[in-house]
Amino acid sequence: MKTYLSGIQPSGRQHLGNYFGAIRRHIALQEAEGEKFYFIADYHALTTVQDPDVLREMVLEMAVTYLALGLDPERVTLFRQSDIPEVCELTWLLSCVTGTGLLERAHSYKDKLAHGIRTSVGLFTYPILMASDILAYDSDLVPVGKDQKQHVEMAQDMAGYFNNTYGEVFVRPEPLIPEDELFAKVPGVDGQKMSKSYGNAIWIFEEGKPLQKIVGKLVTDSRPPEEPKDASELLPFRFLELFCDAAELADWRERLARGGADAPGYGHLKMRVKEAMDEHFHAARVRRRELLADRGEIERILARGAETARARAVATRDRALRACGLRPRSS
Numbered sequence: 057m058k059t060y061l062s063g064i065q066p067s068g069r070q071h072l073g074n075y076f077g078a079i080r081r082h083i084a085l086q087e088a089e090g091e092k093f094y095f096i097a098d099y100h101a102l103t104t105v106q107d108p109d110v111l112r113e114m115v116l117e118m119a120v121t122y123l124a125l126g127l128d129p130e131r132v133t134l135f136r137q138s139d140i141p142e143v144c145e146l147t148w149l150l151s152c153v154t155g156t157g158l159l160e161r162a163h164s165y166k167d168k169l170a171h172g173i174r175t176s177v178g179l180f181t182y183p184i185l186m187a188s189d190i191l192a193y194d195s196d197l198v199p200v201g202k203d204q205k206q207h208v209e210m211a212q213d214m215a216g217y218f219n220n221t222y223g224e225v226f227v228r229p230e231p232l233i234p235e236d237e238l239f240a241k242v243p244g245v246d247g248q249k250m251s252k253s254y255g256n257a258i259w260i261f262e263e264g265k266p267l268q269k270i271v272g273k274l275v276t277d278s279r280p281p282e283e284p285k286d287a288s289e290l291l292p293f294r295f296l297e298l299f300c301d302a303a304e305l306a307d308w309r310e311r312l313a314r315g316g317a318d319a320p321g322y323g324h325l326k327m328r329v330k331e332a333m334d335e336h337f338h339a340a341r342v343r344r345r346e347l348l349a350d351r352g353e354i355e356r357i358l359a360r361g362a363e364t365a366r367a368r369a370v371a372t373r374d375r376a377l378r379a380c381g382l383r384p385r386s387s
């Protein structure tokens with residue numbers, strides 16, 4: 057039986073790019089055969105977030121987002137990274153077999169240096185903590201976006217260094233990168249890639265007037281409705297492609313291409329985008345409100361997840377300690 061593991065950076069409110077590019081895929085994987093471990097990477101978040109209230113809110117928001125959108129804690133072990141202190145111990149053990157050269161080659165670290173961002177030791181050793189996360193649960197498959205592929209490869213390298221030094225302790229993980237490009241780059245309201253740092257994002261749980269307002273901002277040109285148009289060039293249509301079925305899309309495409317007096321205008325397309333989002337996220341919005349009204353339930357889910365995850369991590373930590381000549385603590 058395969059073990060899947062992924063870490064989720066707590067980064068506040070999530071947008072449609074996060075949903076189609078990452079969250080939806082994570083949730084769909086709960087149908088796959090095997091064990092699934094997902095955690096909220098709050099230790100990693102400390103490399104960028106240093107306000108305790110903000111961090112607590114971000115962790116909560118992430119747990120609520122996944123649960124509201126359908127993550128089933130009966131099928132996926134959902135937990136907080138920092139509830140598993142064994143990953144910090146493994147980080148030390150892996151640090152001692154890992155050359156600094158490997159870390160110096162990390163793209164994410166090099167990018168930060170190139171942008172003149174002050175780097176901490178934590179940021180430099182980020183890939184070792186990530187390798188510990190992966191190796192602690194004997195993970196076979198690590199679903200991540202392309203940007204994290206190198207980090208998973210570094211975890212493979214570190215498992216290899218350790219196993220070569222001390223014998224077979226860690227399972228070699230493989231990254232699982234999405235193949236379909238359709239949802240890899242969801243555009244923002246300005247047509248550029250949607251990102252929270254570009255101010256062009258639509259939040260997953262936006263609704264009512266604020267949603268109408270932001271959808272109204274989808275960039276279009278000033279051509280009149282009767283002019284025939286290629287649907288795939290229209291930003292509102294690209295949003296409809298995210299939500300609507302093939303038959304409906306074909307109908308819009310055909311009416312837009314035909315043009316004339318009864319052709320839809322941009323306002324019609326935008327109205328349908330809002331409506332489609334309302335339909336798609338209705339149940340999730342309701343569930344989100346319920347969860348936010350019962351934070352104790354979220355804590356219980358995370359605590360139960362941590363208990364399951366920790367049993368695995370303790371066993372791996374002890375195996376690693378024994379291999380190094382240190383005393384395992386749980387037996």
Ligand code: ADP
Pocket residue numbers: 065067072073074075076077078201202239240241242243249250251252253
């Ligand atoms: P942001 O760019 O808003 O800061 P993050 O870097 O926090 O987003 O991304 C979190 C996850 O969401 C990553 O897996 C990333 O690949 C995915 N993602 C972010 N923006 C988009 C987008 N516009 N289209 C598809 N996936 C996206």
Ligand code: TRP
Pocket residue numbers: 061062063064065097100185186189190198199200204207
């Ligand atoms: N670094 C990952 C990201 O930024 C989050 C993460 C932390 C992770 N530990 C992990 C992903 C282990 C996969 C496996 O998205």
